[in-house]
Amino acid sequence: MFSIRTGRRLDPMGKGIDTCTQVRYVSNLNCRRADCSAGARSSLRLSTLCLHPAWRKVYVRREASIVNSYECAIVFYPTVGDDGAKAGMAKYAGVIVSGGGELTRVESWGKRKLAFEIAHQGEGYYFFYKFRANREVLNELVRQFRIDETVLRHLIVRDEAAVGSEPKLELEGLQAVESGPKEGS
Amino acid sequence: MAKGGKAKARDKKERKAKERRPPRARKRKAFLDDITYVDYKDVRLLRRFMTDRGKITPRRITGATAKQQRMVARAVKRARIIALVPFVREYYR
Secondary structure, three states, rough: EEEEOOOOOOOOOOOOOOOOOEEEEOOHHHHHHHEEOOOOOOEEEEEEEEEEEEEEEEEEEOOOOOOOOEEEEEEOOOOHHHHHHHHHHHHHHHHHHHHEEEEEEEEEEEEEEEEEEEOEEEEEEEEEEEEEEEEHHHHHHHHHHOOOEEEEEEEEEEEEOOOOOOOOOOOOOOOOOOOOOOOOO | HHHHHHHHHHHHHHHHHHHHHOOOOOOOHHHHHHHHOOOOOOHHHHHOOOOOOEEEHHHHHHHHHHHHHHHHHHHHHHHHHOOOOOOOOOOOO
């Protein structure tokens, strides 16, 4: 048993070793699990452990199948129009669900002024998704965002406020909840 | 000679210590008490931790705890990515 802190760098020794959340200790180098210190997140299942000689740190490969709660923001070009933005929203909802993710909330802020100009655009359509998914879904989302010319900006972050048991939404007749930036407070 | 040099060094040290600015009394701000989570979408809240120019205000001015400051800084940086708050706001003349 020994303590390890994992860095955010990739392991130079092997490919496919992902950066990982802090793993506090591994009880046995051959074990399949490591306790995860990052809050209430459950322990990680390990597929590979390797001890890097220079850093004396254990690098852990995270299994792609691990499901986490995420929040995704998309800003569409203002030129797509209301309908185009809605279609885009539905498209990415489809990407999440078809990849095996579970949507829990979709919010629309409508057309909003940007804080600064991006690609000569002063406005954008804002959408926010909350969902549970694994890494593969995230990779696919990002890949498509990059290709899609209607996407001005996108952001995917871990949803730290999520409980993990929010009811999932059905794709059919999916409607974004109209809202805006939080007022008050 | 050597002794004199040492004394001199000590003098210097003491003077330096005297010149040091005393720690500021922290102002307790009531609205900070119930900040336990900072959402990057909460533009209103983030603005309170930013200068007019769009910089993140230092903790010594806002009175935020270290933890709160970390949350705020992270949220501001996220909000900047999707253009909810500015990176910089230039002053136009």
